[in-house]
Amino acid sequence: MSVRQSLLAILDQGPCYGYQLRAEFDRRTGSTWPLNVGQIYNTLDRLERDGLVEKGDVDEHGHVYWEITDAGADEVRSWLASPVQRGHGTRDELAIKLAVAATLPGVDVADIVQTQRRASLAQLQELNRAKYAGANPDGPEELAWSLVVDSMIFAAEAEVRWLDHSEQRLALHPDHAMALELSTDKPKRGRPVKEPAAVGRTKRDDTPTAPGARR
Amino acid sequence: MTALPPVADSVDAQGPVLRLIGVTQQYGTGATAVSALSGVDFEVRPGELVAVMGPSGSGKSTLLTIAGGLAIPTTGEVVIEGAYLSEQSPRELARLRRRSLGFVFQDFNLIPTLTALENVTLPLELDGFRPRVARRAGRDALASVGLEAKADAYPDDLSGGQQQRVAIARAVVGGRRLILADEPTGALDSVTGEMVLKVLRARVDAGAAGILVTHEARHAAFADRIVFLRDGRIIDESRRQGAETLLSGVR
Numbered sequence: 201m202s203v204r205q206s207l208l209a210i211l212d213q214g215p216c217y218g219y220q221l222r223a224e225f226d227r228r229t230g231s232t233w234p235l236n237v238g239q240i241y242n243t244l245d246r247l248e249r250d251g252l253v254e255k256g257d258v259d260e261h262g263h264v265y266w267e268i269t270d271a272g273a274d275e276v277r278s279w280l281a282s283p284v285q286r287g288h289g290t291r292d293e294l295a296i297k298l299a300v301a302a303t304l305p306g307v308d309v310a311d312i313v314q315t316q317r318r319a320s321l322a323q324l325q326e327l328n329r330a331k332y333a334g335a336n337p338d339g340p341e342e343l344a345w346s347l348v349v350d351s352m353i354f355a356a357e358a359e360v361r362w363l364d365h366s367e368q369r370l371a372l373h374p375d376h377a378m379a380l381e382l383s384t385d386k387p388k389r390g391r392p393v394k395e396p397a398a399v400g401r402t403k404r405d406d407t408p409t410a411p412g413a414r415r
Numbered sequence: 416m417t418a419l420p421p422v423a424d425s426v427d428a429q430g431p432v433l434r435l436i437g438v439t440q441q442y443g444t445g446a447t448a449v450s451a452l453s454g455v456d457f458e459v460r461p462g463e464l465v466a467v468m469g470p471s472g473s474g475k476s477t478l479l480t481i482a483g484g485l486a487i488p489t490t491g492e493v494v495i496e497g498a499y500l501s502e503q504s505p506r507e508l509a510r511l512r513r514r515s516l517g518f519v520f521q522d523f524n525l526i527p528t529l530t531a532l533e534n535v536t537l538p539l540e541l542d543g544f545r546p547r548v549a550r551r552a553g554r555d556a557l558a559s560v561g562l563e564a565k566a567d568a569y570p571d572d573l574s575g576g577q578q579q580r581v582a583i584a585r586a587v588v589g590g591r592r593l594i595l596a597d598e599p600t601g602a603l604d605s606v607t608g609e610m611v612l613k614v615l616r617a618r619v620d621a622g623a624a625g626i627l628v629t630h631e632a633r634h635a636a637f638a639d640r641i642v643f644l645r646d647g648r649i650i651d652e653s654r655r656q657g658a659e660t661l662l663s664g665v666r
Contacts, residue, residue: 320632324636371470
C-alpha cells in the first residue's frame with residue numbers, strides 16, 4: 201500500500217520520529233491524504249515487524265527516531281522501480297450501468313450519458329478551481345498538491361472521453377441501443393451448454409489479478 | 416489602460432456582450448436542407464467564459480462563425496454589444512467585427528512577416544488608429560498575456576504557446592471584449608495548453624467575455640458555463656457550482 205511504501209521512502213532519506221514522519225508525508229502529498237498519528241505508529245510497528253525499520257536514537261524530548269534497514273532500503277528501490285497495479289475502480293460500476301441501460305427498452309441511454317457527463321464536468325471544474333486556489337503556485341507543497349489534483353483531473357477527463365465515445369457508438373447503432381426484452385428462454389440451473397459463438401470471449405472475471413495488487 | 420475611445424458609446428458594461436436569439440442555420444433548401452443550428456438561444460456576459468462542447472458536426476464551429484458575424488444565420492438574431500447584426504450595413508458590420516471581437520484559432524493564424532506587436536496592432540491600424548496609439552495599446556495587450564519582452568519577435572521565433580498568447584493579445588487589444596476561441600489548445604502539449612487557458616481565463620476575469628469551443632473536458636473546466644450541442648441544438652447546460660464540494664473534505 202502506498203502509505204506504507206511512502207513512509208519507508210521518506211525514512212530512506214534519514215531517521216525521523218513519528219510526528220515528523222507524518223508532517224513529511226503531508227507536505228510531500230499536498231496534504232491530500234492526511235494521516236493520523238495512530239496510522240503512522242501502526243505502520244511503523246508493522247514495518248519493524250517485517251524487518252524494514254528499527255528504532256534508533258531517542259532525543260532529549262523523548263522522540264524515538266526510526267531508521268530504515270538495508271532490507272527496507274531494498275524495498276524502497278523495488279517500489280520505485282515497479283509499476284503500480286490498478287484495482288477496479290468506480291468506472292466499472294459506471295460501465296456496467298451503461299451496458300445494462302443500453303439493453304433496456306424505453307430507456308434513453310443518451311440521457312444517462314449526459315447526466316454522468318454533467319457530473320464529471322462539474323467535478324472537473326471544482327478540481328480545476330481547487331488546483332489554482334493555492335497562494336504560492338511555485339512552492340513545493342503547491343507542486344505536490346497540483347500533481348495529486350492533476351491525477352484526479354485526468355481521471356475525470358478520461359471518464360468524459362469514454363462517455364463521449366460511448367455516446368457516439370450508441371448513436372451509430374440502428375436502434376440507438378440494443379433493447380433486449382426479457383428472454384422467454386429461461387436459463388436452467390447448472391452449467392450452461394457452451395455455444396460456439398461464446399468461444400474466444402474472455403469474461404472479465406477471468407482476468408488474473410496481478411500478484412501484490414491490493415484493494 | 417489605453418488611450419482608445421470606447422468601442423461603442425451605448426455599450427452596457429454589465430449587459431451581455433453577445434446574444435444569439437433563436438438562431439437557425441440551414442445549408443441547402445427544400446428536402447435536402449440540413450440544419451447546422453436549430454433555434455439556438457445563447458448569451459455571454461462580461462467576465463464569463465462559456466465552453467461549447469459536442470461531437471463533430473454538432474454545430475460548434477457554425478455557432479462560433481455566426482457569433483463572430485462571419486456568417487449570417489438563416490433566421491434569428493445576433494446581437495454584439497447591443498448592436499443587432501441584421502441592422503448593420505456591410506461596412507458597419509466589418510467595423511463592429513474589428514472593434515468588438517477577436518478570434519483565437521487552433522493554428523494561431525499569426526502573420527509570419529509581422530512581429531508579435533505588429534500582429535497585435537494590425538486590427539487597430541486597419542481601423543485607422545494612429546500607429547503610436549495602436550502600438551501603446553498593443554504593448555498593453557502583450558503585457559496582459561505576459562509577453563511584453565517578445566514584442567519584436569517574429570512568430571517563427573516564438574514557441575507555440577507564446578504564439579497562442581500573442582493571438583489572445585490580438586483578440587483583446589484596444590479593449591475588445593469578445594474572445595471567440597476555436598480549439599485554441601489543439602496544437603499544444605497539455606502543460607502549454609493549460610498555460611494558454613490560464614491566460615484566456617485571466618483576460619475574461621479582467622472583463623472580457625469568451626466562448627471556448629473545445630472537445631477536451633479538462634479545458635472546458637476552465638469555463639463558468641458549459642453548453643452541450645447535439646445536432647445543432649443546445650441539449651444541456653451546466654453552471655459552475657459552489658466550491659464546497661469534493662475537495663473541501665480532502666484539504
